[in-house]
Amino acid sequence: MVLEASIKSIDLSIGYEYDYEVLWVVNSINIFVWRNTTYCIIGESGCGKSTLGNAIAGLLPTYAYTNGYLEVEERVVVRGDETNYNGVRGRIVTRIPQDPSSALNPYVTIGEQLVKVIKHHYGAGGNPLGKARELLKLVKLPLEVIDYYPHELSGGMKQRAAIALALAPTPKVIVADEPTSSLDAYLRGVVAGLLKRVQRELNLTLVFITHDIALASTICDYIAVMYAGTIVEEGAACKVLRNPLHPYTQLLLKAIPKLGSREILSTIPGSPPSPTSYPEGCRFRPRCPVGFNECYKAPKLIEFEPQHKVSCWRYAQ
Amino acid sequence: MGVTLSYVVKRIIFSIAIVLGISIITYVFIYLAPGDPAYVWAGRPRGPLASEAIAKARVELGLDQPIYVQFLLHVLRFFSGNWGLSIRFKQSVFSLVMRNFASTLELLLVSFITSIPVGLFLGIYSSLYRGSRVDAAINSLSIVLSNTPRFWIGLAMLLAFTSLNVPTYGRISDSFRGELVERVGLYLVDSLLQGRLDIFLDVFTRIIPPALALSLYPIGAIARVTRISLSEALQEEFVREAVSLGLPRKTVVYGYALRGLIPSLVQATGLFFSYSLIDAMAVEYVFGREGLGSLLVKAIPANDFPLITAALVIVTLVYVVTNTAADIVQALVNPRVTMQ
Ligand SMILES: Nc1ncnc2c1ncn2[C@@H]1O[C@H](COP(=O)(O)OP(=O)(O)O)[C@@H](O)[C@H]1O
Ligand code: SF4
Ligand SMILES: [Mg+2]
Numbered sequence: 001m002v003l004e005a006s007i008k009s010i011d012l013s014i015g016y017e018y019d020y021e022v023l024w025v026v027n028s029i030n031i032f033v034w035r036n037t038t039y040c041i042i043g044e045s046g047c048g049k050s051t052l053g054n055a056i057a058g059l060l061p062t063y064a065y066t067n068g069y070l071e072v073e074e075r076v077v078v079r080g081d082e083t084n085y086n087g088v089r090g091r092i093v094t095r096i097p098q099d100p101s102s103a104l105n106p107y108v109t110i111g112e113q114l115v116k117v118i119k120h121h122y123g124a125g126g127n128p129l130g131k132a133r134e135l136l137k138l139v140k141l142p143l144e145v146i147d148y149y150p151h152e153l154s155g156g157m158k159q160r161a162a163i164a165l166a167l168a169p170t171p172k173v174i175v176a177d178e179p180t181s182s183l184d185a186y187l188r189g190v191v192a193g194l195l196k197r198v199q200r201e202l203n204l205t206l207v208f209i210t211h212d213i214a215l216a217s218t219i220c221d222y223i224a225v226m227y228a229g230t231i232v233e234e235g236a237a238c239k240v241l242r243n244p245l246h247p248y249t250q251l252l253l254k255a256i257p258k259l260g261s262r263e264i265l266s267t268i269p270g271s272p273p274s275p276t277s278y279p280e281g282c283r284f285r286p287r288c289p290v291g292f293n294e295c296y297k298a299p300k301l302i303e304f305e306p307q308h309k310v311s312c313w314r315y316a317q
Numbered sequence: 318m319g320v321t322l323s324y325v326v327k328r329i330i331f332s333i334a335i336v337l338g339i340s341i342i343t344y345v346f347i348y349l350a351p352g353d354p355a356y357v358w359a360g361r362p363r364g365p366l367a368s369e370a371i372a373k374a375r376v377e378l379g380l381d382q383p384i385y386v387q388f389l390l391h392v393l394r395f396f397s398g399n400w401g402l403s404i405r406f407k408q409s410v411f412s413l414v415m416r417n418f419a420s421t422l423e424l425l426l427v428s429f430i431t432s433i434p435v436g437l438f439l440g441i442y443s444s445l446y447r448g449s450r451v452d453a454a455i456n457s458l459s460i461v462l463s464n465t466p467r468f469w470i471g472l473a474m475l476l477a478f479t480s481l482n483v484p485t486y487g488r489i490s491d492s493f494r495g496e497l498v499e500r501v502g503l504y505l506v507d508s509l510l511q512g513r514l515d516i517f518l519d520v521f522t523r524i525i526p527p528a529l530a531l532s533l534y535p536i537g538a539i540a541r542v543t544r545i546s547l548s549e550a551l552q553e554e555f556v557r558e559a560v561s562l563g564l565p566r567k568t569v570v571y572g573y574a575l576r577g578l579i580p581s582l583v584q585a586t587g588l589f590f591s592y593s594l595i596d597a598m599a600v601e602y603v604f605g606r607e608g609l610g611s612l613l614v615k616a617i618p619a620n621d622f623p624l625i626t627a628a629l630v631i632v633t634l635v636y637v638v639t640n641t642a643a644d645i646v647q648a649l650v651n652p653r654v655t656m657q
Contacts, residue, residue, distance in 0.1 A: 057561055063448070090563015102554035107576055107651060116572075117562050149652045162558075169563050 006173055006205035007033040007056060011068035012078065014051050014060065022065045025275040026051050027229040029068075030301065033222070035172075038199055038206040040216040040237070042252065043226035044272050049209045050177050052226070056207060057095035057175040058085030073172050090121060090169035099182040100191070101158030103165060104150040110136075110161050111146030117168040135164040138201070139194060159183070159191050167198065173205045180215065188212075192219050214256045217241050225249045228272050228283035231301060235308035245310040247288050282313065290314065324644075332637045337392065339629050344388050347622045354620040355380055358404050378404070391626070400627050405619035413612065414627045419502030420488055421597050421608040424531065427505075427524050429590060432532035433539060437582075440543025445570065447548055455540065463537030467596040471530040471603040478526050485526045488606045490519050527604045531596055535589040542585045543578070550574040580647035587639030594632050 009031045015024035026048040033039045041049050054060050056072060060083070070078035073092045077085055097103050105113055114132035122128070133143055139160040150158055159179075166174060176195055180188040192208075196219040199206040210216050216223060216237075223240045225233040225248060233246040244250045251268045270287045279285055281296040288295065294313040301311040347354070356362075359374035375381050379390060394401060400410040436459075443455040478485040489497065489504055493516045500507050505524070508516035550556060551574050559569045598610025609628050616624040 059557060059561055087563075089561055093561075094563075095558070095561040097554050097558065099554070103558035105555045105559070105573060106653060116568075117564065120564055120568070151653045165558070165562070 004035050005032055005071070006035040006037075007031065007039075007070075007072050007207070009068065009070045009078075012052075012055070012070050013067040014048075014055050015065040015067075016061070017063040017065065023275045024065075024067075025229050026055070029231055031224060031231065031234070033205060033207065035205055036199075036203045037221040038196060038208055038219055039222045039224065040208045040210060040220035041224050041226055042210055042213050042216050044211055044268075046272050046274070047226045048229040048275075049211075049226055053095065053175045053177045053207060053209050056173070057093050058083075058089045059095060090117070090171065092171055093173040093175060094166040094169060094171040096162060096166045096174060096176040096179045096195075098178045100162035100166075100179050101150065101153075101155065103162045104158060106150050109147055109149055110153075110164075113165055114146075114168050117165065121169045132168070135167055136161075138167070138198065139164045155183070156187055156190060159187065160194065163191075163194060163198065167202070171204070173207065174199070175207045175209070177209045178211070179208075180210070181212070188215060189218075195219070213252050225252070228278055229275060230283060230311065232284065232312065233310045234301070239305070239308040243308075245304055245308070245315060246284075246312050247290055247314075248284050251289075282311075328637070328641050332634065333396075335633050335637065336395075336630050339633055340392055340395065340626050341388070343622060343626045343629060344384070344391070347620055347625070348384060350620060352618070352620045354378060354404050354622060357619045357621070391623075395626070395630075401623040403616070403624040404621040405616060405624065406621075410623045410627045413624065414609070414631055416502065417607050417609050417612045417628075418631050420504075420606060421594065421601065421610065423503045423505060424524060424528055424597055424601070424606065424608065425590065425593055426503075428528040428531040428593065429535060429586070431528065432535040433586060435532075436536045436539025437543055439536070439540035441547060441570070441575070443540070444544045444547040444551070447544075452544075456544070459537035459540040459544075461537070462533045463541065465533060467530055467534060468599040468603060470533060471527060471600040474526040474530050475603055483522060483526075484519075485523050486605045488520070488523060489516070490523075493519055523604075523606075527600045527606065530600050530603075531593055534596060535586070535593060538589050539582070539586060543582065546578050546581055547574060550577055553577070576650060579650050580643060583646045584640070584643040587636075587643050590639050591632075591636040594635060 009029055011028045011030065012026065013024050013028055014026040015022040017023075029052065031039075041052065043049055051060075051064075055066070055070060055078065058077065060066075066078045066081055066083055068078065068080075069076070072088060075088050075092060077083060077088055104110070108116075111129070111132055114135060115128045118126070118128040118131050122131075129146075132146060136143055136145055141157060141160050141164065145153065145157065145161060150161070153161060174195070179195065180191050183191060192215055195206060195208070198204065208216065208220060220237045223233075223235065223237050224231050225240070225246060227248050233240060233244070233249045240249065241253070244253050248268075255267055268287060273279060273283060273286070281298050282288070282291070285291045285295045292313070294316075297313075299311045299313050299316065301309050302316065304310050304315050353371070355371050355374040355378055358378055359367075359370040362370040379387055382390070398411075400414070402408065403410050403413055406413060439455050439459060443452040446452050475485060484490065496513070497504060497507055497516055498511050500510055504520040505517060508514075508520055547570075551570075553574070556569060556574045559573045564573075594609070597608060598613065600606075601608040601610040602614060609631065613625065613628050616628065
């Protein structure tokens with residue numbers, strides 16, 4: 001197996017048009033995601049995780065603006081202000097939304113939905129029904145589900161069906177945008193585990209977006225921590241989790257509830273800034289417990305050790 | 318899909334209740350209104366014998382009975398299919414109402430056959446290009462269209478066509494009226510059944526201007542409903558998922574987004590259809606066409622209560638039928654809905 005880039009961005013920025021001005025909510029992001037890995041993007045809500053995920057999946061709204069460069073599976077999808085996702089959506093990347101079951105078309109049976117997508121990408125000749133059955137088997141759903149409407153399935157079955165649907169065009173990359181946040185603790189684990197297994201079995205690249213660092217730690221190979229539209233720390237999961245460098249990552253890890261403990265969680269005081277008012281310099285400065293003078297200038301993402309980058313003045317030589 | 322018996326029963330009970338309600342209200346209003354139906358029935362008599370004639374007429378019409386007896390008798394007769402005689406026209410109310418209803422229905426059908434596709438097209442287009450200049454233009458157009466008084470537009474059209482020497486006044490030319498054999502009651506259909514293309518063309522040229530005047534409101538209203546609800550539907554997660562799965566835009570819009578809109582569009586269209594009945598009355602009057610509107614205009618000053626109730630009941634039934642149709646379409650389209 002050759003290790004190659006599945007997703008690569010250079011100074012990628014994304015903004016939305018608000019009343020004749022563009023609000024840049026993702027700023028100069030450089031990411032590099034290896035094929036056949038699980039890459040987690042974590043951070044509080046409003047940090048631009050979904051925006052980045054949608055840029056990868058080709059789901060930005062028409063009023064979105066781009067800058068920089070983004071490549072998915074060797075296809076250039078963003079170059080400057082031009083985007084081109086022709087032939088990328090479906091065949092190369094699909095997305096699993098926040099509540100996966102909402103991805104199912106309520107008016108059509110599971111089988112029809114799968115067959116429609118398979119037929120569109122592979123024609124009617126390739127035994128679409130057989131492929132639909134294989135997909136159900138892969139996500140461990142009984143075959144009768146083919147004839148069911150979404151509302152006839154249980155919550156857990158819907159999640160599985162939605163994952164099967166996202167796999168139907170045989171994508172190489174799956175962007176799962178907080179796919180578990182609407183679920184209870186049990187289903188959360190099940191869905192994350194299923195995604196991880198599918199990623200391994202089908203040799204996919206899984207971009208897993210979450211604000212739940214505990215969940216991320218159970219499945220990811222690489223972690224990117226996002227704050228206020230930038231990546232503040234990135235690296236191999238074991239390195240980032242064992243040796244968190246950025247004060248924000250350290251606080252996120254502290255906020256994880258310990259199993260069985262009834263102790264009140266330490267949450268990070270304050271909330272992320274809105275894109276209308278990003279602070280000068282380091283954007284975490286107003287909330288940072290260890291900030292100093294240097295922090296009024298913007299830090300750069302630098303390599304601290306192999307496979308571990310951080311953007312914080314404390315680690316700048 | 319399940320259209321259950323209990324749904325049908327409920328609908329029927331609902332319709333009967335509405336018809337009863339309408340009858341009560343009409344009765345009360347007519348009872349309170351100035352003017353005396355017995356006077357009209359007796360042929361507006363004058364002179365020394367007038368009061369005797371009016372008293373006789375009052376007995377004939379049953380107006381000497383207490384009002385609740387009158388009402389009960391009226392309702393019983395109504396539901397047994399005996400709608401009585403019109404006080405003003407001294408003809409069978411049933412055939413009067415049906416003949417005029419056919420004329421109104423024909424006008425409304427022609428108007429909606431054009432306005433539904435045009436309204437849908439405008440709505441879909443402006444929703445897909447939301448925020449563009451075309452969208453803004455369509456949106457202002459639809460607001461203007463749905464707010465211009467139809468009476469005024471009707472008059473303007475009548476003047477325009479008349480000055481162009483196109484005959485648009487009346488439903489059919491007088492010379493053809495004797496020749497047309499009425500079967501369905503819709504002259505466009507009847508003339509074709511008879512194989513008379515000349516009559517068809519005459520009826521057609523006369524119906525187009527009032528139908529156009531009537532269609533402005535539904536075009537604007539349908540366009541606006543479509544634009545708003547399609548824009549919402551395009552944001553639905555399963556529609557965005559269809560985009561993410563690489564399905565082509567056409568499939569996404571027509572196969573996914575629009576499908577969920579069908580029930581509410583049918584419902585809204587049914588509602589606009591019912592509203593248009595009211596507009597039709599003004600437009601019919603301007604264009605000198607027979608119809609429920611002109612009929613009511615003539616019936617009301619005569620306190621012609623059998624005719625007024627019957628006409629209003631027909632209007633109500635149109636409303637109930639379009640609503641029921643909307644429910645059935647909803648159940649056909651949406652597997653989650655069963656009709657109870
Ligand atoms: N479709 C959109 N249109 C306009 N603004 C958006 C849209 N999506 C997100 N935003 C804005 O972009 C910022 C980042 O949001 P998002 O990418 O959803 O972050 P996250 O997924 O981390 O919560 C927020 O300020 C949000 O209000
Ligand atoms: S750069 Fe300064 S303010 Fe920002 S995280 Fe590091 S120490 Fe805190
Ligand atoms: Mg999000």
